Amino acid sequence: MRKAWPGILAVLAIWALCRPYGGVIVDAILYMGRGLADLDPGGVGRDAMFREDGQSAFSVYPLIVDGVLSHLGIAATGMTLAIVNLIAWIAALALLSRALTEGRLRWAILILVAAAPTSYGAHGIFGFAEPIAAPRGLAEAAVLAGLSVFIRGRNLIALVFVATGALFNPIMAFAAAVIILVVLASTDRRWLIGIGVIALATLAAAWLGLPLASRLFARFDPEWFDLLTGRLPFLFPSLWPLEAYSSITVRMTTLAMAAGFMRGRSRAVFISVIGVGVGGLAAAYVFGDRLNLILVVQAQLWRSLWLVACLSAAGLAICAAELWRRGAAYRLCFGLICLAWVGSTLPGVAFGSSALALAVLWSARAGRSMSPWAQGAMWLITGLLLLHIEGATAIELAGMIQGMPPGTELFRQYVLASYLHLLPVVILLTVYLNNERMRLPPTLAAIGSLFVAALAVITWDSRAPRRISLESGRPPEELAALIGDNHRDMLWLPAGAEPWFWFHTPNWGADFQGAGMVFSRPLAMFWAQRMHELVALGILDKGTMTPFATPVTQALPVLTKSAILSLCLRVDGPAVIVAGLETADTIPSGIEVTVWRLPVPQYSTFVVDGEVDWNRVEAYVVIKCDAVRQKQAKR
Numbered sequence: 001m002r003k004a005w006p007g008i009l010a011v012l013a014i015w016a017l018c019r020p021y022g023g024v025i026v027d028a029i030l031y032m033g034r035g036l037a038d039l040d041p042g043g044v045g046r047d048a049m050f051r052e053d054g055q056s057a058f059s060v061y062p063l064i065v066d067g068v069l070s071h072l073g074i075a076a077t078g079m080t081l082a083i084v085n086l087i088a089w090i091a092a093l094a095l096l097s098r099a100l101t102e103g104r105l106r107w108a109i110l111i112l113v114a115a116a117p118t119s120y121g122a123h124g125i126f127g128f129a130e131p132i133a134a135p136r137g138l139a140e141a142a143v144l145a146g147l148s149v150f151i152r153g154r155n156l157i158a159l160v161f162v163a164t165g166a167l168f169n170p171i172m173a174f175a176a177a178v179i180i181l182v183v184l185a186s187t188d189r190r191w192l193i194g195i196g197v198i199a200l201a202t203l204a205a206a207w208l209g210l211p212l213a214s215r216l217f218a219r220f221d222p223e224w225f226d227l228l229t230g231r232l233p234f235l236f237p238s239l240w241p242l243e244a245y246s247s248i249t250v251r252m253t254t255l256a257m258a259a260g261f262m263r264g265r266s267r268a269v270f271i272s273v274i275g276v277g278v279g280g281l282a283a284a285y286v287f288g289d290r291l292n293l294i295l296v297v298q299a300q301l302w303r304s305l306w307l308v309a310c311l312s313a314a315g316l317a318i319c320a321a322e323l324w325r326r327g328a329a330y331r332l333c334f335g336l337i338c339l340a341w342v343g344s345t346l347p348g349v350a351f352g353s354s355a356l357a358l359a360v361l362w363s364a365r366a367g368r369s370m371s372p373w374a375q376g377a378m379w380l381i382t383g384l385l386l387l388h389i390e391g392a393t394a395i396e397l398a399g400m401i402q403g404m405p406p407g408t409e410l411f412r413q414y415v416l417a418s419y420l421h422l423l424p425v426v427i428l429l430t431v432y433l434n435n436e437r438m439r440l441p442p443t444l445a446a447i448g449s450l451f452v453a454a455l456a457v458i459t460w461d462s463r464a465p466r467r468i469s470l471e472s473g474r475p476p477e478e479l480a481a482l483i484g485d486n487h488r489d490m491l492w493l494p495a496g497a498e499p500w501f502w503f504h505t506p507n508w509g510a511d512f513q514g515a516g517m518v519f520s521r522p523l524a525m526f527w528a529q530r531m532h533e534l535v536a537l538g539i540l541d542k543g544t545m546t547p548f549a550t551p552v553t554q555a556l557p558v559l560t561k562s563a564i565l566s567l568c569l570r571v572d573g574p575a576v577i578v579a580g581l582e583t584a585d586t587i588p589s590g591i592e593v594t595v596w597r598l599p600v601p602q603y604s605t606f607v608v609d610g611e612v613d614w615n616r617v618e619a620y621v622v623i624k625c626d627a628v629r630q631k632q633a634k635r
Helices: 005-018 027-039 061-100 104-115 135-151 155-168 170-187 190-208 222-231 242-259 264-290 294-299 301-324 328-342 347-365 372-402 411-418 422-433 442-459 465-471 477-483 521-536 561-568 625-633
Strands: 490-493 576-581 594-608 611-624
Touching (some): 005 061, 061 135, 170 264, 222 521, 242 347, 264 301, 301 328, 328 372, 328 422, 347 372, 372 411
8 A cells, every 4th residue: 555655646636637526516406406405395495396306215315415414504515425426436446447457457447437538328418427416426336336346256245235326326226237137147047037026026016006116107198208308308319419329339349349358257247238238228219219108218228328438438448458469450459449439429430430440350359460551551540530530629629718708717627528638548548558667766656646636636626606606505795685585486597506505495497497307297397387488488598498409599588578577477476586687788678676786797608509609697687576566566
């Protein structure tokens, strides 16, 4: 351990640099909101997202959030749970790397999994090892730990780890359970009896109409299903863009190549990950997309792809060690699979390079020689394509950074999301793995690891000032004075967590309230009714209902007198409307309002016709609907 500490410290620092903390964002907002709802049933607990919650009961994570949140508050809870997630994840990956291989390759796996693309599925919604307060990270860590002990032959302990993961997120753990059972059944047919018993018991429970199992034969009604395919198309593989499948192809090709250099259960696990990934996609398509079975869509069987994404990065490290040392043809194969990774979102490059890599590998293993001229030509084409893709990405990234408004803090996120660092990391690791004499002097290794660690500590918390203010749980004094005491629903535009975090009130209508509607039809209907109303009044863009299919033309809310009156005069209308304005001069006329002017403008991104653009908010208009009603009543 004394000799290994610089390496351990460097690995932790690399993970921190590759997984900066963005705060309570995406799913963490929903789990923190759930915690606030549990602690304040009469406030945030009245929000429809939590009244009609059909998801939280399947995880112990909300109980953990409730306990921590009641003592630490929003900001500290979010950061603490994110740190726990990452530490558990890195530790579990370290166990898995030790089970898969030895020596330098263990370190290479730890580094490459940190540096590789994390997203799986479509539209970049989900990724593995996310630095957020959400249960997926702990479930993934438990699964990786389970697979590590399973490879070492400890079946019962492996199943305990997977069961523990299921307590946090059963969707993430399900694939690992299937993989373990498949591998066991492939070596001992008696396990098939157990699998058959589980299948029959599940069918019997569904036939008897037992809770949860009854959904196995239940189908979505057309209205609910149409809402899901519009708002949440990433749940349905038939609606995924081609680049989602090109990335899957590259990763599965890498797993297949790496499996060829492995033995025993390690090889069986890698092959089973491919099979379960393909099977999950096929089952989701047939029984979810086509037959519209509720439980299948809710189970999101395609989420088995998270293991494909994670283990394929480990497989790339294995390929770097095994292919490069075996001769010219194998090195060409490695160059082609690297090209496939760099161009994984370019279907032509990804599919073509993956197929060529497999063909070259098969030819080399069959003992068929390739002429030096042919190898040179393929290396030339591969090199030119790598330079072109990396150069085009760098130019696009530079343009995005140049177009960033002053005061924004997304530079690092843009750089990481571009994955320009992936190819240099792979090259350095390949050199490191294939040159045993390459060693840093102990003093230099210690200084280098301390420097990288210091950099990681200083930069890991990358929250913007706006996010820090939101997570404080205390609204700005001027805004709090304008709004006053409010214990009814608030409409905040563009949609944000401010009503929950700052004012402890329900959101009258927010696009993210539809995030969990696959688990609750009442929530889906509530969300649709509120969003339809806001779109019909011209306040929100029509793309709100179908954000992945309809181009956005109106990023900020548009308030008119008629729209405000329509909302405020509803029996179930909001108590307060707070809406962001691009400039303070765009205040709606004919309505009594107050204005909260920001000390500095706020910026957020949105996509128009595939191009990133920026929202600029200079002020917020505050409209008290009680005052509007009173004024209208006097007329």
